[in-house]
Amino acid sequence: MATTSTHLISQWDTFHQNGPFPAKMVLSTKPEARHIMPVAIDRYNDAADEIRRLIADAVTHHERFRPYGSTWSLNNIAHQQDRMHHNAFMNIKMDIASGDIHPQSPYQHGNLFFFQCGNTIKEISRYLFDHGKSLKTSGASNGQTIAGGISTGIHGSAMDVGSLQDCVVGINLITGPEPADVVYIERHTRPALNNTFAAKLKSKVIRNDDLFNAALVGLGSLGFIHGVVLEVENLFLLKRYVKYIKRAEALDLAENMNFPNSSFVIPSETDANGKPLRPYHFKVYVNPYNANEDYVAEVIYKKPYVPGYPDPIPSVRKAVYKELPDFMVMLAAKYNRVIPLIINAMKGTLFPKLDSETTGTLGEIFWDSLHKGKAFAVTIGIDNKDTTKALDTFLNFVNTEGPVPGAIAFRFAKATEATLGFTKYPMTCILEMDGVLWDDGPGIVSYSKFLTRFIEVFQQANISFTMHWGKNADWAFPGLVDYMFGNKKDAWINARSALLTQPMADVFSNDFLDSTGLSVYNAAANPGLIVSLNKNGNPDPTV
């Protein structure tokens, strides 16, 4: 049987020390050992029973229950002060057989894999590599769990692929303590697995695009994600270049994505007519405190997988974003004028190594990240057409109301189908500042004021934006979620209210959800929202 250890605690914190937050209890479940229960699906169902038992216990004690992954979110989205559940040991992996595929599925069975919630990106990449497969995209690093990653909507800069949740084609949720509370959901327009497979998971099937899209970026609040079905692809290589790029070239590419007609050329990456190829990934780094300096572009091209390339990992490690040392935080609190000087001096460590070329698999290029101190990250999604306006607003803001200890970058991802996915624009430009979490002091804007002013300044500039759910923001800013998502907010609340009973909706809420206004329950939500549909959109009598 799966076993759960109980850890009584007084506080809990994130990987990047954005807390601590008060907390009572952490539960951590390990599936049964393989030699005792050799069949993966038996171990998986046994773990589901254990999670239902833990939820029942939380209900009995009138306490909330919140799963968390690698604690990589830099705010309190993964926190809950009653009972928290650590998922990282729940890492069962299952291949999908041809007989498991839905008759109307557009997917090939060889490209579908089932992963339990606590598998990390690194773990998944390794497993897929052994099958000659790869994730289609990931974030810039590999430590997130699959359930944690999709719950906030993580992205890299694979602009024509999208975000991680866009590779999910099925979700197995546990929404309460009863056996009937285990549901397997998919899109009705693109079903993946058949009813027999769902029956093996002891799950009720709901094929419904709206419900599925709401659950894709569920903020930890649509029940316990026990496992997901991922669509992957054949192993490929990525070739990565880091070059200076003129501001005008970077912004033209950002807004028009017209790579073939750009003056930014990497000579080895052109077509037969000498025109630049469209890359797989395009990311630009900006030093916010030196307007005269060129930007740095990280450009990555997709190549067929051919073994025998030089090991990329040592050189990739050198290029991983490095946080500024602690002394900078101390200095910053007292004398904010030193921040630009330090950022200028530390460009070599803040930005990837210039003129480097590296080849590797997705899992090798987006490699391990290490903890280097307290960090903050502010990340917004904007329409790529607004890149110049948004970047200039950001630069002006940090130069007039700051400076603050961080550097700016922008990346791209095509629109997600997830209802609350922050990469919602047809081509979303993800504009971000990563830096050192500073202490308040006389010489620097306070961290909380910086977060509030950020929203005010962007709203005053009339820029439509969303914010990354796993990053820092003034999440209690009045009307923020309405501003970001308009009536999609209600669509999400309604889907959640239809799927969860009111008491269970409260069990799966937390402070983050309360402060964003998303824990509201609509008792009148249309029950049709959780009806399983066939491909034509009519109720499906077969489930």
Add this chain to the structure above:
Amino acid sequence: MKKYITGISALICMAVLLFFESCYSVRIASKHAIPEPNIMPEGEGYWRDKQVYTLDTTVKLKILESEATVLNLCPDGFHSIEYRVTLGHVLLSGITLGKTKKIKLKCNCVKPQ
């Protein structure tokens, strides 16, 4: 007097050199291994998100059981190991002519699959 001071300085320099030479740690990690996570992040730096096991022991040469103890830390394999040598370790080894060695290990195991 001058000679005396120079002698002391030389000794101090040697001691400092010996100290820096002999107080070091080496960290080795397996490239593709998946680290065993801890339940909650703890401490700072490299080990913050990893379940840490430590071994701080003294072994006498030819006692094989001690080697086995080290391996028992991570039955399925190591993700990373930090081996620390301090001045005390070097002195102990020197005094006992290499027969007694202090072992100070910090490690993280691979995540159970």
